[in-house]
Amino acid sequence: MTSLKLSPGSNITPKDILGLPRPDAGVANPSGSLALWPSTEFDFDKRRTERSIFLVDIEGAKQxxxxxxxxxxFSGPAxxxxVLHSLASTDAAWLDDRTIAFLRPAVPKDEFAVKGEHGERVDHPKDLSDDEFSKKAKEWSEKEGGKGTEVWAKDVDTEEEYCVGKFPVSIGDLTITHLSNGDKSSKEEAxxxxxxxxxxxxxxxxxHDQEKKLEEKAAGSDALVYDELFVRHWDEWKPTAGQKKQLHFVRLSRASDADQAGSNQSEASLEEFELVEPPKGRWSMQMQTSAASEETAARPExxxxxxxxxxxCPVGPFGGASDFSFSAKHLLFHAKDPHLNPAWHTRTQVYLVPLSPRTAADAEPRAITVGTQGACSSPVLSPDGKRAAWLEMREDGYEADRNRVMIFEIESGKRWEASGEWDRSPSKIVWAPKSDKLFLEAEDQAHVKVFELDVSSSTSLKEPVPLTTEHAVAHVSPLSNSSLLLTWNSHSAPNxxxxxxxxxxxxxxxxxxxxLTPLASxxxxxxxxxxxxxxxxxxxAGDKGHPVHGWILFPPEVEKVRSAKQKGELLDxxxxxxxxxxxxxxxxxxxSAWTDSWSTRWNPNTWAGHGYITVLINRTGSTGFGQAFCDAIKHDWGGAxxxxxxxxxxxxxxxxGEIDPERTAGCGASYAGHNDQLGFKCLVNHDGAFSTSTIWAATEELYFPEREFGGTPWESPEIYQKWDPSKHVQNWKxxxxxxxxxxxxRLTESxxxxxxxxxxRQGIPSRLLVFPSENHFVLNPSNAIKWNEEILRFIDEWTAPADGEEKSGYDVKYASQ
Incomplete structure (x- = not known):
């Protein structure tokens, strides 16, 4: 059984939460018999992140x-x-039913990878902290052959590992698309x-050559010069030489024993590109066939x-593999409209590209969206390759508009909306294997549910049907039209x-x-x-009597008291x-919304475990309760x-009745950072908004305040001033x-x-906590511990009982004062 490092006692602590495994999405193999399951786990003693890939036997776990x-x-399943440990990356995908593809850093010439207990390669040695590993990776990248990424394969039956190929740059968002060759050959292709x-x-x-030229041209200067926005986004300054993320692909094949005997395919070695024949049964990359030199001949095509x-593509700052989709014939992806400034437009276009274009014009990405919409997302090609689907917002400049499901018939060019007037906003979609329906992930009244949408006909629209009722679904991997592998979490459990x-x-x-059958935990x-x-x-009953939703979580001691009262048992x-x-x-x-989901940042069980009755309110502007409720916050930040x-x-x-009304703390972030007039004994303000005007002036995504407040500060000064916290500081206490x-x-530290x-200046008790290396979120586990410590110490101080009675939660062990 997986050993968890937990603190003594029954109350969970921030260190417990941050030290638990953090599983990602489970991904099924082509036959649906196995699932690969990436996960990370931070060791506070070693200050090291363990990155692993687990294997789940779906059929065995099902039984x-x-x-x-x-x-x-989950006590029954094994x-x-x-199957893989001590990795540098958890990017992985299925090459075939029994083979996993995964990524490894390049090994410099004359250097050797570390070996594990059983002779296996280890990318992140167990005796190196994250900082030490980063330092070593930087040193290796500066040596010959040390830049780039290796693609490896692992046979889950034989446990054989081998290198499929190498690229000279860092890569990510690994995906594999399996191709069907019919009766043309016995080769497997992908x-x-x-x-x-x-x-x-x-x-x-x-x-790398262009990076060297840039460095030489800079002559020691690190100045950045811009002529247009963006100049920076989320937590990075934008590069100034036109660098951008783009999509690339290679063709893979694995021949049968008979076919492979005469194969001329090549495999890249671990250190450099060499023409070598891959052993039988192994996957290999298609190599360049019209090479200009011996060096380029050793490169994959x-x-x-x-x-x-x-x-x-992917679209920053949070884009990934869900931003594109491949079939045997096409690539479907979305990207920011290049004709609009991304600082004040959200519009992305969905593009279709043939993988084997007949002409140069045919090779140009073709936009299949109407061109007047807002942001698009989750583009997916149907398994039969005949249709494309994506999510689309209508309003440009609004990042919380309702997502509509769009369908595009590739042969006829017909485009139609499949979700009709359904008043929910899905965040992801995936095709069913038979290409006749879609599975949607969407917030619905504080849960993230799976819905099924019949798209077999464009003339008879049907409303999505819910397939789950509780918790938060994080990923859907269809095994068949009637069987889905779900990755889900809740307030009380990670994925x-x-x-x-x-x-x-x-x-x-x-x-x-x-x-719903439990498979793995x-x-x-x-x-x-x-x-x-x-x-x-x-x-x-909220503003104007509108029903408003909330969550309440009780500390373990309160749970026991409430249970005893309900059962009529005697109490101390x-x-x-x-x-x-x-x-x-x-x-x-x-x-946004408080859903029944797990978090390593704002986890309500952190406060409940510390002895606080914890309340979460989905006020006006929250998502998952209908678009009108979400939209109602526009121009009304401090109203409803x-x-x-x-x-x-x-x-x-x-x-x-268990709540002490005189001992309350308000804890908010971003928009909710300033709520001084609510009668709390103290406030926690994380990366909060101070002035609506300076939000606009310093943020990167100008479209956000412009949409919320009706334009720029000079176009809509009344609304900016009306909801500006800085105009009410004289009332702070x-x-x-x-x-x-x-x-x-996004909201700068100013x-x-x-x-x-x-x-x-007003003599109000206050404390400032700054994280020089963090963005809008506190992500480093060591910083996250400090974040939790300081919050709990502060609210403990201001909500302490008047009679000096001890709290019922655990004591905070402060790392520093």
Whole structure:
């Protein structure tokens, strides 16, 4: 059983949460019999991140999970098998039913990779911390042959590992598309696609030479010169020589024994490109056939469909493999409209490109969107290769508009909307294997659910049908039209794998019946030693009587008291009338939501485990409750949302008698950083907004404040001033902990410096916490521990009981003062 490093006692701590495995999405192999499952885990003692790939036997786990007591009982299925460890990257994909492709850093000439206990290669040695490993990687990259990325394969049956090929640059977003050859040959073929940063020529093989020329030209200066926006995005300054991420692909093949005897395919060695014959049964890359020199002859044949265009994909700052899709004949992707400035436009176009163009004109990416829409996302090609689908917002400049499902018939060129008037906004879509329906992931009343959408006909639209009802689905991997591999999480559990089975009713109008079978968990014994609140939902009348949703999570001690009261059991007299402090978590966005999901940043069980009754309110502007509710925050930042929070706090105080109404803390981020008039004893302001005018002046994505406030500050001064926190600082009185990451370019650190200046100048108790290396989020685990420590120490100080009674949660062990 997976051993978890946990603190003593039943209350979970921030270190427990941050030290748990962090599984990514489970991905099924072509036959649906196995799943690869990447995961990372941070060791605080070694300050080292372990990156691993696990293997899940879907069929075996299904049989073991069939006898589970509930859909969340993972005691039956076997532990996932760790097939790769000590990796530098968890990028991985299935080459075939039994072979995993994964990435490794290049090994310089005359250097040797570290070997593990069983002779296997180790990329990140166990005795090196993350900082030490980064230092070593930088040193290796400066040596001959030390730049670039190797693509490796692992046979999960024989455990054989071999290098498939090497690229001279860092790559990511690895995907594999399997090709069907019919009866033409017995060779297996596939397309291996990836993203890499290139110069305007789009050539991965010229990157290092161009970097050297830039360095020589700079002559020691690190100045950056810009003539247009963006100049920086999220947490990075934009490069000034036209560098951008673009998509590339190579063709792979694996011949049968008979075919391979006469093969002239080549495999790249570990250190440099050499023409060598791959052993039988191994995958190899197609090599350049019209090479100008011996050096280029040893290179794989890399195709770059975006070469020579201004298009960038994946789309920053959070884009990845879900930004593009391959079939046997086409590439589908989305990219920012090159004719519009991305600083004040959200529009992306969806493009279609043939993989084997007949002419130069045919090779040009062709936009298949109408050209007037807003942002697009999740482009996917159907398994039969006949249709494309994507998500599309109508309003340019609005990043929280409703996503609509669009279908494009490739042969006829017909484009149609499949989701109609459905009032939910899916975030991801994936085709069913038979290409007749789509599976959608969408927020719905504080859960992230899977929906099924029939797209077999453009003339008879059907509304999406929910297939799940609770928690948060993070990824869907269809095994068949009626069987899905789900990656899901909740308030009380990180990602886990389950099998969703769907059965159609004889009554065509009746919804399908579903069953959820637990398959795999890396934290199955977590609840044996730690008490985590699953959260309770509540609704109350918000602004103008509109129903508003919330969550409440109770500390373990409160859970026991409530349970005893419900069962009529005798209580310790000291607990009978005891009250507990309350922490109200206020989400930013402002268009986002508190869902039943796991987080390593704002995890409500952090506060509940520390002894706080924790409340989360999905006020006006929250997503997943209909588009009108989401849109209603526009021009009204301090109106209805503020009144919702006031009403919600009063509701829980009256409804849950365990709350001490005099000991409350408000903790918010970004939009929710400043809520001084809510009557809290103290406030936590993480990367919060101080001035609406300076938000516009210093942010990178200008479209956000312009959409929220009706234009630029000079076009709509009334709305900017109306909701400007800096115009109300004379009313501030609540003690505040102010936190900011110096690399936050969305809301710059000057916002927090200004707030701290005001607090200090007025003599209001306050503290400033700065993370020079963090952006809008605190991601480094060591910094995250400090973040949690400082928050809990601050709110403990200001919500301490008047009688000096000790708190019921764990004690905070402060690393430093």
């Amino acid at each position: 073991a999970g069939a006898s589970a007591k509930s859909s969340e009982d 532990e996932p098998k760790k 397309i291996l696609a990836f993203s890499a940063t290139v110069f305007p020529d789009g050539d991965i093989f010229t990157v 890399v195709f770059s469909p975006l070469k020579g265009t201004p298009l960038e 886990q794998l389950s099998l969703l089975s769907v059965s159609k009713s004889d009554n065509s109008s009746a919804p399908p019946s579903t069953s 890396l934290t199955k014994n977590l609840h044996e030693s730690k008490s985590l609140s699953r959260g309770e939902e509540f609704w109350f 007299p000291q607990l009978k009338d005891k009250k507990w402090p309350m922490a109200v978590l206020l989400h930013g966005g402002p268009q 949302p503020f009144r919702d929070i006031v009403a919600g706090v009063e509701f829980v105080k009256k409804t849950f 609540t003690p505040m902990l102010v936190i900011h990451g110096s690399k936050d370019y 916002e927090s410096l200004a707030a701290f200046n005001v607090l200090q």
